[in-house]
Amino acid sequence: MSRQFDVIGSRAPRKDAPNKSTGKAQYIEDITFPGELAGALLQSPHAHAKILDIDTSKALALPGVVAVLTAKDVPEVKYGVSPARYDENLFAMDRVRYVGDEIAAVAAVDLPTALKAVELIQVEYEPLPVLLTVEEATANDAPWIHEEYPDNICAQVEQEFGDVEAAFAQCDLIQEGSFFSKRQDGAFIEPNQCVALMGHDGVLTLHSSTQVPHYVQRTVAMVTGLGMSQVRVVKPYVGGGFGPKASATPIDLAASFLAIRTGRPVRMAYTREQVFLFSRARHGFTHHMKIGAKKDGTLMALDHQATLDGGAYSSFGIATVYYAGSLLGGPYKLPNMRYAGRRVFTNKPACGAQRGHGGVIARALFEQQLDIIAEKLGMDPIELRLKNMMETGDVTCNDLAMSSLGMKECIEAVKSGSGWGEKKGKLPPGKGIGMACGFFVSGAGYPIYRSETYHCTIMIKADEDGGGITVYTASAEIGQGSDTTMAMIAAEAVGIPLEQVRVKSGDTDFGIDLGAYSSRTTLMTGHATKEAGDNLKAMVLETLAGELGIQAARLDIKNGLIKISGGPVDFSAIRTGYIKEHRGWQDQPQSQELTFREAARLAYLRRGTLVATGKYKPPVLGGKYKGATVGTSPAYGCSAQVAEVNVDFETGQIIVERVTDAHDCGQAVNLTSVEAQMQGSVSMGLGEALFEEVKFDAQGRIINASLGEYHIPTVMDMPEVRCIVVESGEPNGPFGAKEVGEGAIMPTIPAILNAVRNATGLVLEETPLTPERVYQALKKQKGA
Amino acid sequence: MLLPPFEYYRPSNLEQALALLREMGDQAHPLAGGTDLLVNLKLKKLAPKALLDLGGLEELKGSRADGGQVSLGALNSASRLASGGPHVPRLLAMGAGALGSPQVRNRATLGGNLVTARPAADLCLPLLALGARAVLTGPQGSREVSLDGYFQGPGYTVKEPGEILTRVLLEAPKPGQGGGYQKLGLRQALEIALVNVAAHLELEPDGKTIAMARVALGAVAPVPMLAPSAAQVLQGAKADEKSFTAAAQAAAADAKPIDDHRGSAAYRRDMARTLTLRALRQALAQAQGGKEVGA
Numbered sequence A: 001m002s003r004q005f006d007v008i009g010s011r012a013p014r015k016d017a018p019n020k021s022t023g024k025a026q027y028i029e030d031i032t033f034p035g036e037l038a039g040a041l042l043q044s045p046h047a048h049a050k051i052l053d054i055d056t057s058k059a060l061a062l063p064g065v066v067a068v069l070t071a072k073d074v075p076e077v078k079y080g081v082s083p084a085r086y087d088e089n090l091f092a093m094d095r096v097r098y099v100g101d102e103i104a105a106v107a108a109v110d111l112p113t114a115l116k117a118v119e120l121i122q123v124e125y126e127p128l129p130v131l132l133t134v135e136e137a138t139a140n141d142a143p144w145i146h147e148e149y150p151d152n153i154c155a156q157v158e159q160e161f162g163d164v165e166a167a168f169a170q171c172d173l174i175q176e177g178s179f180f181s182k183r184q185d186g187a188f189i190e191p192n193q194c195v196a197l198m199g200h201d202g203v204l205t206l207h208s209s210t211q212v213p214h215y216v217q218r219t220v221a222m223v224t225g226l227g228m229s230q231v232r233v234v235k236p237y238v239g240g241g242f243g244p245k246a247s248a249t250p251i252d253l254a255a256s257f258l259a260i261r262t263g264r265p266v267r268m269a270y271t272r273e274q275v276f277l278f279s280r281a282r283h284g285f286t287h288h289m290k291i292g293a294k295k296d297g298t299l300m301a302l303d304h305q306a307t308l309d310g311g312a313y314s315s316f317g318i319a320t321v322y323y324a325g326s327l328l329g330g331p332y333k334l335p336n337m338r339y340a341g342r343r344v345f346t347n348k349p350a351c352g353a354q355r356g357h358g359g360v361i362a363r364a365l366f367e368q369q370l371d372i373i374a375e376k377l378g379m380d381p382i383e384l385r386l387k388n389m390m391e392t393g394d395v396t397c398n399d400l401a402m403s404s405l406g407m408k409e410c411i412e413a414v415k416s417g418s419g420w421g422e423k424k425g426k427l428p429p430g431k432g433i434g435m436a437c438g439f440f441v442s443g444a445g446y447p448i449y450r451s452e453t454y455h456c457t458i459m460i461k462a463d464e465d466g467g468g469i470t471v472y473t474a475s476a477e478i479g480q481g482s483d484t485t486m487a488m489i490a491a492e493a494v495g496i497p498l499e500q501v502r503v504k505s506g507d508t509d510f511g512i513d514l515g516a517y518s519s520r521t522t523l524m525t526g527h528a529t530k531e532a533g534d535n536l537k538a539m540v541l542e543t544l545a546g547e548l549g550i551q552a553a554r555l556d557i558k559n560g561l562i563k564i565s566g567g568p569v570d571f572s573a574i575r576t577g578y579i580k581e582h583r584g585w586q587d588q589p590q591s592q593e594l595t596f597r598e599a600a601r602l603a604y605l606r607r608g609t610l611v612a613t614g615k616y617k618p619p620v621l622g623g624k625y626k627g628a629t630v631g632t633s634p635a636y637g638c639s640a641q642v643a644e645v646n647v648d649f650e651t652g653q654i655i656v657e658r659v660t661d662a663h664d665c666g667q668a669v670n671l672t673s674v675e676a677q678m679q680g681s682v683s684m685g686l687g688e689a690l691f692e693e694v695k696f697d698a699q700g701r702i703i704n705a706s707l708g709e710y711h712i713p714t715v716m717d718m719p720e721v722r723c724i725v726v727e728s729g730e731p732n733g734p735f736g737a738k739e740v741g742e743g744a745i746m747p748t749i750p751a752i753l754n755a756v757r758n759a760t761g762l763v764l765e766e767t768p769l770t771p772e773r774v775y776q777a778l779k780k781q782k783g784a
Numbered sequence B: 001m002l003l004p005p006f007e008y009y010r011p012s013n014l015e016q017a018l019a020l021l022r023e024m025g026d027q028a029h030p031l032a033g034g035t036d037l038l039v040n041l042k043l044k045k046l047a048p049k050a051l052l053d054l055g056g057l058e059e060l061k062g063s064r065a066d067g068g069q070v071s072l073g074a075l076n077s078a079s080r081l082a083s084g085g086p087h088v089p090r091l092l093a094m095g096a097g098a099l100g101s102p103q104v105r106n107r108a109t110l111g112g113n114l115v116t117a118r119p120a121a122d123l124c125l126p127l128l129a130l131g132a133r134a135v136l137t138g139p140q141g142s143r144e145v146s147l148d149g150y151f152q153g154p155g156y157t158v159k160e161p162g163e164i165l166t167r168v169l170l171e172a173p174k175p176g177q178g179g180g181y182q183k184l185g186l187r188q189a190l191e192i193a194l195v196n197v198a199a200h201l202e203l204e205p206d207g208k209t210i211a212m213a214r215v216a217l218g219a220v221a222p223v224p225m226l227a228p229s230a231a232q233v234l235q236g237a238k239a240d241e242k243s244f245t246a247a248a249q250a251a252a253a254d255a256k257p258i259d260d261h262r263g264s265a266a267y268r269r270d271m272a273r274t275l276t277l278r279a280l281r282q283a284l285a286q287a288q289g290g291k292e293v294g295a
């Protein structure tokens, strides 16, 4: 599969590294505007209550307060993520549904004044019963959190592919298990922040720390009533997102309204506690699975039920509940699959999408059960997995097409890379080894709103001088490295060194890009970038061919030099022209070959500014059933991991000592960035497996809404991670590339679970695997 | 989160500092590393009128040995203690090394840890086990207070508002002594212990009999506490697994844990036993000058 590339596949330093490491990179907090006002939100202290009255008079009377907005002051427009589930109002109309629900916003001359004003707003509440668990919310007499959603069911999915009952009848082994996980927080380092400015030209500019400038632009336009052309969203550098930043926030909207109202720039920022309150991170999942297999290990059928504790609003939840089912269609051959999923409203902050959207805990339970099946059948877990593994070209029972699938290579790589054969079954007490697989979409096949829109558009402009090119993209660099990726793809496509490429990104003025979510940017924006690069190159070569009087097919660009095949051609007139234009300059071209610089300059002289465009939307993808739009993707990334753990039997503490991680990303664009995604995925998966849990008190208030009490892994908790990059060459990806951002997290939790089971014999059914939880389970096992 | 407004003073000697404190009463809070104080100000748990930066007080700095006694200044940072400079007992260095993260250790001070007096404080436990005394200096002069009895409740000690904790006094280390420190948390750094234990052993010249021992327990009571029954079991006993196991049992019985969202009382009690046993083994290895036993 290996192709020779000049730029792609290298470990080129990231374009943003110098600015980020020297502190020059600008995040929202670094960008200030004259005359800024500070905004602040009033959020509900009650998890569920009627609002009887809101009195803002004292707040308005406070010197320094410029505006106070409540539901009365803004259009009554519902918004959300999925148009079928728009269920949020910017400010509570007559009811609050979780501690943190937004009631009012204030703009004042400075933040202390704004916060003081928020305290002065008087709200009369009538408390309602608080529903904090799925059980409470689905009890017969439970009040409905939203009138429109009977019995607090936000979404319900029933799917069957094949004939599950018939398949079970042919099975030699039926394995059943359950799993219960906790709500996570995204724990990105930069809390959400924004600044909105209303210009005299009628254009609202919103600078926001977001993953999705385009969706924010749409939501702000829809809710404020401004046209799309009157809303510009600009995303400067962003300190991480992981999913929770993949939709417009109440501060995006409130700052916009306040800017419109006051005519002054308005800045709003979440504190860390407010990040927890806004949430939109991983749901708490409960899964039950029944898996049927033949004696020889052939997997026959899966019957799967899932319940998601959704919090007070839908957010991404409808997609989450579908993903929780659909992503078990692969990577194993599984001819029969039935899924019943439901997402339940509770009086807690809304959950949404987080790395590995919807699929992580389903994958954890499934892979744990596979290990048990292997053991019961007397097979090595790796053997069982290889036996059932799909190959390139296979299509899952729910119509996901594996256009490339290096899963077997990944498994072989982690098997040999970890020394599986020497370790499995031969480890000293307390040590365990376990493995798991997983896969993920490489970009959602459809936008969040129903549309035939391109998912991304690209504009590449050559410098009039010919010295380089600039890629204009509305895509979102959020720390994952997409700017560097696009620069590398453009450099490769045009045939010039990376240093000659600049990228301007994250601005809705640059075009359409659906944003950084569903692991879509490398494949989708990469496609559009490649297309624009190819087009630009063709423009340059066409002009040059005309000038030289030869066929354009004889010309190519490589490493910034013009390659001419089929015999020598005299280009001295072009060079002489260029040199004359640059009399007195130090860097006249002297190479044997004509340079890109000279050719691009010529093209400008002949046709004006060179602008080439590219675009991408996925081809029509398989699946006609209800919900087929969630899970279909032009490509799937996949990975296998082996985790090695040490379990302290006396304390229950688990230390993950080593992870051997292989991921098939089709083709690494930047090898270092691919490994960074793999490392980051291990870290996030490890946190969810061992530490992370957002906890509530009986009134629905979060009791650990800080990074001191909500534990994400530190560098000291990171195992030694050995990354192995597998490149299967994805036919639907630019230069063969597909995702690595989320697929890489799928095996982490189950690999740890399986390693812990290997060390202890325990089948643990609840994360996080805190020392106490493991200790109690060990105690119970000893007693039994 | 914003810091509330406050006046800021930076006295250049102890006398000035005490005068300012007397003038303002409990309206002024001493500021050392700020890793507790500034957090509490932001969380609006405190709203003092003034902060009194101790950073200029030479009287609170450095470490020295006078006769059989070591004196550590209250402004010693956890990172300095962790690197085990001159006169710093190894047990204290172990606790200091387990505190927070490198950034926090660079700011956090000995005095701040003792005055904040959290039940799981990583410097308090070693100091309790070492039998340390705090020097509290007020308008009337200085008094020495044994740490056993110094802690009154979470965040609450015998120190009067007008007093500054200036130094900590310890017996100079002698041969035949060893310390063990065990901290259990969810993660390996930036962690307030679920349970932590510091153990100090002094062996008779025979190298086998325990002359004296102290076991300090963290996060199992409202304050860092000594386990008196464990000390009793160990005193005069042979330094072996049998007496260590009995002492660990006794320590667990001395513990007064409660249930909270971070852990149950039952688990904490069990861990007090396990960690005491481990800390004692570690202390013995150190006392015998042998290889240290890890966790």
Ligand SMILES: Cc1cc2nc3c(=O)[nH]c(=O)nc-3n(C[C@H](O)[C@H](O)[C@H](O)COP(=O)(O)OP(=O)(O)OC[C@H]3O[C@@H](n4cnc5c(N)ncnc54)[C@H](O)[C@@H]3O)c2cc1C
Binding pocket: A708, B029, B030, B031, B032, B033, B034, B035, B036, B037, B038, B039, B054, B060, B074, B075, B098, B099, B100, B101, B104, B107, B108, B109, B110, B111, B112, B113, B114, B115, B116, B120, B121, B122, B123, B163, B164, B165, B166, B190, B191, B192, B193
């Ligand atoms: C992220 C983070 C992690 C942490 N991790 C740990 C941990 O793992 N283990 C642990 O034990 N602690 C931890 N802490 C708490 C804190 O770092 C320690 O308690 C530290 O020792 C406090 O010292 P300081 O100098 O910062 O105190 P400050 O915040 O300056 O002061 C704390 C209190 O003591 C008073 N005070 C300070 N010095 C004196 C003095 N000499 N005389 C009289 N009063 C005084 C102050 O007025 C204030 O009330 C952590 C804190 C943070 C922010």
